[in-house]
Amino acid sequence: MEMPTVTMQVIPMEHGLLLAAILFIMGMVGVLTRRNLVFILMSLEIMLNATGLAFIVASSHWGQVDGQIMFLMILSLAAAEVAVALGRIAAVSKAQNTGYQCTWRDERLGPDSLF
Amino acid sequence: MSVLFYGSAIIAVLATLLVITRTNIVHALLYFIVSLLAIAVIFYTLGAPFAAALEIIVYAGAIMVMFLFVVMMLNLGQVTQDQEKAWLTPSVWIGPSIMAVPLLVAVIYAINLNQEQMAHTVVGGKEIGVALFGPYVLAVELASMLLLAGLVGAYHLARK
Amino acid sequence: MLDLLWLVPVIPFIGFLILTLTFGKLPQLAAGIVGAGSIGLSFVFAFLAGSSFLGAEISSYSQTLWTWMSVGDLEVGFTLYLDGVSLVMMYVITGIGFLIHVYATGYMSGDPSFARFFSYMNLFVSAMLILVLADNLALLFMGWEGVGLCSYLLIGFWYKDPNNGYCARKAFVMTRVGDAFMAIGLFTLFVSTGTLNIQEAMLEAEAQWVVGSGVATAVTLLLLGGAVGKSAQLPLQTWLPDAMAGPTPISALIHAATMVTAGVYLIARTHVLYLLAPEVQYLVGVIGAITLLMAGFTALTQSDIKKVLAFSTVSQIGYMFLALGVGAWSSAIFHLMTHAFFKALLFLTAGSIILAMHHEQDIFKMGGLRKDLRWSHALFLIGTLGLVAFPGFSGFFSKEEILASAMENHDGGYILYLAGLLGAVMTYLYSFRLYFLVFYGKKTHDGHEVMGLHLQGPLVLLAIGAVFAGFIHIPVEGVFPEMEEHHPSVMAQAAMILLPMLGGLLAWWVFVKGKVDTEKLAGQGFGAKLHRFWFTQWGMDWLYDKIIVTPYTWLAEVNKNDFIDSIYNGSARAVRFCHEVMSETQTGQLRWYAISIAYGLLLLVVLGVLL
Numbered sequence: 001m002e003m004p005t006v007t008m009q010v011i012p013m014e015h016g017l018l019l020a021a022i023l024f025i026m027g028m029v030g031v032l033t034r035r036n037l038v039f040i041l042m043s044l045e046i047m048l049n050a051t052g053l054a055f056i057v058a059s060s061h062w063g064q065v066d067g068q069i070m071f072l073m074i075l076s077l078a079a080a081e082v083a084v085a086l087g088r089i090a091a092v093s094k095a096q097n098t099g100y101q102c103t104w105r106d107e108r109l110g111p112d113s114l115f
Numbered sequence: 116m117s118v119l120f121y122g123s124a125i126i127a128v129l130a131t132l133l134v135i136t137r138t139n140i141v142h143a144l145l146y147f148i149v150s151l152l153a154i155a156v157i158f159y160t161l162g163a164p165f166a167a168a169l170e171i172i173v174y175a176g177a178i179m180v181m182f183l184f185v186v187m188m189l190n191l192g193q194v195t196q197d198q199e200k201a202w203l204t205p206s207v208w209i210g211p212s213i214m215a216v217p218l219l220v221a222v223i224y225a226i227n228l229n230q231e232q233m234a235h236t237v238v239g240g241k242e243i244g245v246a247l248f249g250p251y252v253l254a255v256e257l258a259s260m261l262l263l264a265g266l267v268g269a270y271h272l273a274r275k
Numbered sequence: 276m277l278d279l280l281w282l283v284p285v286i287p288f289i290g291f292l293i294l295t296l297t298f299g300k301l302p303q304l305a306a307g308i309v310g311a312g313s314i315g316l317s318f319v320f321a322f323l324a325g326s327s328f329l330g331a332e333i334s335s336y337s338q339t340l341w342t343w344m345s346v347g348d349l350e351v352g353f354t355l356y357l358d359g360v361s362l363v364m365m366y367v368i369t370g371i372g373f374l375i376h377v378y379a380t381g382y383m384s385g386d387p388s389f390a391r392f393f394s395y396m397n398l399f400v401s402a403m404l405i406l407v408l409a410d411n412l413a414l415l416f417m418g419w420e421g422v423g424l425c426s427y428l429l430i431g432f433w434y435k436d437p438n439n440g441y442c443a444r445k446a447f448v449m450t451r452v453g454d455a456f457m458a459i460g461l462f463t464l465f466v467s468t469g470t471l472n473i474q475e476a477m478l479e480a481e482a483q484w485v486v487g488s489g490v491a492t493a494v495t496l497l498l499l500g501g502a503v504g505k506s507a508q509l510p511l512q513t514w515l516p517d518a519m520a521g522p523t524p525i526s527a528l529i530h531a532a533t534m535v536t537a538g539v540y541l542i543a544r545t546h547v548l549y550l551l552a553p554e555v556q557y558l559v560g561v562i563g564a565i566t567l568l569m570a571g572f573t574a575l576t577q578s579d580i581k582k583v584l585a586f587s588t589v590s591q592i593g594y595m596f597l598a599l600g601v602g603a604w605s606s607a608i609f610h611l612m613t614h615a616f617f618k619a620l621l622f623l624t625a626g627s628i629i630l631a632m633h634h635e636q637d638i639f640k641m642g643g644l645r646k647d648l649r650w651s652h653a654l655f656l657i658g659t660l661g662l663v664a665f666p667g668f669s670g671f672f673s674k675e676e677i678l679a680s681a682m683e684n685h686d687g688g689y690i691l692y693l694a695g696l697l698g699a700v701m702t703y704l705y706s707f708r709l710y711f712l713v714f715y716g717k718k719t720h721d722g723h724e725v726m727g728l729h730l731q732g733p734l735v736l737l738a739i740g741a742v743f744a745g746f747i748h749i750p751v752e753g754v755f756p757e758m759e760e761h762h763p764s765v766m767a768q769a770a771m772i773l774l775p776m777l778g779g780l781l782a783w784w785v786f787v788k789g790k791v792d793t794e795k796l797a798g799q800g801f802g803a804k805l806h807r808f809w810f811t812q813w814g815m816d817w818l819y820d821k822i823i824v825t826p827y828t829w830l831a832e833v834n835k836n837d838f839i840d841s842i843y844n845g846s847a848r849a850v851r852f853c854h855e856v857m858s859e860t861q862t863g864q865l866r867w868y869a870i871s872i873a874y875g876l877l878l879l880v881v882l883g884v885l886l
Contacts, residue, residue, distance in 0.1 A: 011117055011120050011160070011161070014226045014227060015120075015121075015124075016157075016161065017226045018222075018223060018226055019124045019127070019128070019157070021219065021222040021223070021226065022128055022219070023127065023128065023131055023150075025215050025218055025219050025222075026128075026131050026132060026135060026215075027131070027135075028211075028215065028218075028873050028876075029135060029208075029211040029212070029214075029215050030134070030135035031869050031873075032210070032211040032214075032866070032869055032870055032873055033135065033203070033207050033208060033211050034135070034202075034203075035199075035202050035866075036140075036195070036198075036199060036202075038140055038182075038186060039135075039140070039143065039199075041182075042134065042143060042144065042147060042182070043134075043135060045147070045178070046131055046134065046135075046147065046150070049150075049151065049154060049174065052166075052170075053154055053157065053158075056158050056161055056163050056166050057161060059163065059238065060161040060162045060163055060236075060238070063236045063238065064238070065238050065242045065243055065245075065246045066246070067163075068163055068165060068166045068238060068243055069243065069246055069247065069251050069254065071163075071166050071169070072166075072169065072243075072247075072258070073254060073258055075169060075170075075173050075174060076258040076261060076262055077258075077261065078174070078178060079173065079177065079178055079262065079265070080261050080262050080264065080265025080266075081265070082178050082181060082182065083181070083265045083266065083268075083269040084265050084268045084269045084272060086181060086182065086185040086269070087268070087269035087270070087272045087273030088272045088273065089185065089189075090185055090188065090189065090273055091272060091273050091274070093189050093191075210870075211873070214870075214873055214874055214877055217877060217881065218876065218877045218880060218881075221877070221880045221881045221884045222880060224884050225880065225883065225884045
């Protein structure tokens with residue numbers, strides 16, 4: 001089914017990018033603040049999503065399709081990443097009985113830590 | 116249409132804010148799903164319906180659900196929540212805020228450097244399909260390989 | 276006969292070559308014959324050439340052997356120049372040198388390095404002759420350096436004792452300082468007058484320089500620096516007492532009769548330049564006056580027989596400088612000649628005494644040796660009377676001339692004259708102190724006179740010279756400007772002769788009669804301090820150590836870690852420091868990495884926005 005080509009009402013690109021920026025920064029703050037790895041992962045997802053939003057805004061600004069393709073790539077990236085990370089967390093948490101956390105003064109990442 | 120945009124934007128921001136401040140993981144995840152839905156609406160208003168659909172189906176529907184599954188499987192319980200509460204003291208926010216605010220200001224300044232109006236056109240699924248099978252066919256293959264790698268990796272890592 | 280002049284410096288040089296090229300393997304007799312014989316032969320030729328010169332009644336004679344350098348405006352030839360002054364010097368060097376060489380064959384017999392000794396001595400005599408016979412200042416400087424080298428070689432002759440090496444180095448370095456000044460003086464003179472030929476330079480200078488001008492003062496001052504170093508005057512006099520570490524014959528030859536008089540010769544030679552710079556000429560006199568007093572006081576406290584004689588030498592050269600300072604050029608040369616006689620006599624006799632006392636040099640360990648060492652006693656007495664200028668002896672004539680000339684000089688009051696007079700008193704005092712301490716008093720050790728023709732023979736000849744040399748008239752009229760005859764009043768003459776004798780009486784009273792307890796005087800309180808002050812050469816060694824040696828070694832110590840090296844080491848250290856700082860960032864903590872990424876992002880965005 002074809003969608004009719006409609007000219008949307010003008011929304012300034014700056015506002016879209018501004019939204020993306022705000023979301024991105026909030027995600028970053030989340031990464032820096034939280035200690036539980038699950039929360040960190042979630043904040044990462046926020047950041048990725050914000051980036052995708054920025055791409056979509058740009059693509060709609062220029063009226064081209066490339067931004068959406070990029071968003072598609074980011075999406076698959078996020079999927080793969082989350083899959084792997086959650087698998088690891090599941091395995092580690094089963095062994096430790098708590099959600100894996102990384103603290104400020106963690107011991108160094110060695111070959112036998114997270115990865 | 117702009118009302119829809121700005122409304123969804125506000126919802127997205129608020130939801131994200133709540134995500135990063137919750138102590139209960141499941142609550143945070145649910146709020147994130149709300150945020151994703153709002154962003155999907157924004158995509159729609161920007162004339163990218165296919166992206167909006169993808170956002171809902173893949174991101175909110177697959178990735179976040181997977182998150183929820185794993186978290187519930189872990190059965191983290193009250194202990195984790197208390198630990199989170201203990202960790203999430205107000206003083207924790209100071210450092211990142213000091214970094215975030217200037218960054219926000221700088222980014223806003225950068226964005227506002229050129230004021231342009233633009234015309235939106237709706238870019239539907241057909242164009243995307245054409246692009247994917249045309250110039251971006253390699254990207255599709257690579258993405259599939261990435262997913263394969265993720266699959267194998269997740270299987271292997273989760274086995275232990 | 277005059278053209279045999281060139282043989283005079285060459286024959287000792289041939290002697291040196293023979294002795295060196297046989298690597299010291301010649302038997303002692305042969306080495307002695309070559310060594311002393313070459314000087315004797317040189318004396319014969321000097322005598323022949325000299326008598327022809329005097330007979331020919333010419334004022335000067337030049338003999339060019341070859342052209343040494345010819346560069347641009349500079350024309351320097353290997354030219355020998357004979358006039359009255361260099362004639363006197365030549366006779367002194369070859370004549371007294373010959374006598375000292377003969378004595379040395381006896382003194383040094385049995386020494387394993389006998390041949391080496393004479394090769395150095397011959398080289399020295401050759402260099403000294405070149406110095407006095409040089410026509411131009413470059414050749415003179417070559418001779419100057421040559422005698423400096425030989426002095427070093429001979430002071431450190433017994434090189435196995437490191438102290439001798441130290442004394443030799445000290446002498447060499449201090450005279451080197453003077454040589455540096457002299458070289459600069461030569462350069463300046465050449466730049467100013469365009470020639471290094473002494474006579475020509477003096478003519479040019481007379482024509483061009485204004486009396487008391489900057490260039491005249493500079494050149495004469497620099498040449499004075501060189502003279503002061505070589506002649507062991509203030510401020511470079513501390514090396515001479517240490518030079519007594521060498522064998523006694525060289526103390527006699529180099530440090531009494533010849534090398535140390537090179538400075539006097541230089542100033543006398545270039546007297547025209549000094550007449551053009553009257554302040555510097557006065558300075559010469561002042562230096563002489565101060566040095567003669569300082570050395571006199573120091574000689575009063577010494578206990579080593581050779582050191583007393585060394586300080587006495589410094590003092591007497593001070594007299595020669597004093598004479599130069601007041602314009603009594605010929606008196607200075609005259610005193611140089613008479614001094615050579617009696618000082619060589621004193622040194623060689625001291626050598627005999629040392630030999631007799633089995634190499635004991637401390638005069639407080641000697642005493643009452645009148646009867647044991649008859650020859651040495653007589654000879655030493657003659658030498659002492661010459662030194663103190665006892666009426667009738669050679670020293671009397673030369674010293675009285677100097678004092679008379681000093682009296683005529685009114686600059687700054689009669690200060691130079693008074694210094695000379697006081698110096699004469701001191702000379703009596705320390706000379707007779709030495710004489711009485713060695714030959715009178717209680718005998719503590721036995722001595723056996725060492726007899727031999729080659730030991731006593733030269734001494735007798737020197738003694739004859741010490742007595743009668745005062746009657747020799749030196750032929751220097753053509754060289755120096757006319758001086759008025761000085762006729763001091765009878766009162767003044769009597770004062771000049773009798774006053775210093777008080778010093779002798781005082782010495783007799785203290786040391787023979789024992790009326791003053793010198794032990795007590797020098798042992799405590801102010802007397803002790805004074806004694807120590809005078810003993811250490813008025814603290815000159817200590818002073819030089821403080822102001823030159825210590826800062827220099829400090830500087831070397833500071834620069835031990837080569838500050839240029841530290842630039843390279845420092846950059847390596849800086850890099851390592853940065854590395855250590857940077858490696859602190861590799862903490863391995865995940866959140867730390869995340870935070871640093873976030874802050875980096877902030878920085879980049881801000882920079883991107885600003886720029």
